[in-house]
Amino acid sequence: MTDPKRRGVFASLSSAIKGKKERERxxxxxxxxxxxxxxxxxxxxxxxxxxxxxxxxxxxxxxxxxxxxxxxxxxxxxxxxxxxxxxxxxxxxxxxxxxIDAKVEIDVLKCIAWHQVMCSSCKDPCLEDAIVFLGLFRPEINMEKCTACSWCLSVCPTEAIEITSVNQR
Structure with missing residues (x-):
């Protein structure tokens, strides 16, 4: 059985890391x-x-x-x-x-399509056709077309798409 004190320590560390990530976005x-x-x-x-x-x-x-x-x-x-x-x-x-003045990127380590799983969840809602697949399994974002509307963020099953920076256009 897991020690409740130990579980509390891990939960607090996890929330601290998560809070830090949210502040850095x-x-x-x-x-x-x-x-x-x-x-x-x-x-x-x-x-x-x-x-x-x-x-x-x-x-x-x-x-x-x-x-x-x-x-x-x-x-x-x-x-x-x-x-x-x-x-x-x-x-x-x-x-x-x-x-939207931001840069959207796909984290290839989190993206299941980059790991040979058929997924086009990000491409389907993209009205600008900014997400292109190189072969069957390699989605990439064409920032020339991307408006950063972020519909792809909310539908990605693994949260592999994220806004990485605010552009200085």
Whole structure:
């Protein structure tokens, strides 16, 4: 039988590692913005936070600092323009920025397709055809086509797809 004290130690170590990983992840902001500094300047002053309230996919969450962040655990962004229309501070004001300013990558060690298992879960929801397979088992993301909508993140059965950085476009 496992010692409950020992199990508690491992659980606390696991949560500490998980918490560290969550803190290190990049902050992914909503689309339609061409000046990331505006999020820090104007969003904390916005009381109503209409961008988060109107998001059809419920992926815009407000951080403790009062700025919006995208969370892709269950869904991706459809670029419906609702947040763009709702933003009263004009932080989201450039319709030509119809992508999310982030880099999406496939971790080949976690990806079951890279381990000869037939899986195309990531490719199916990709409206931009940014995920291409090299042969039957090697999916790769074409960042020239990728809008970082992140629908592939929420459907990957092994969580092999992740946002690795925020781009400086």
């Amino acid at each position: 990049p902050i992914v902001r909503p689309p339609y913005n061409n000046d990331a500094n505006l999020f820090l300047k104007l969003c904390p002053e916005c009381i109503e936070k209409p961008c988060a309230k109107v998001c059809e996919e419920d992926i815009i969450h407000i951080r403790d600092d009062g700025t919006p962040e995208l969370s892709f655990q269950k869904r991706g962004c459809t670029f419906c323009d609702a947040c763009l229309s709702a933003c009263e501070a004009n932080v989201l004001s450039d319709k030509t920025v119809n992508y």
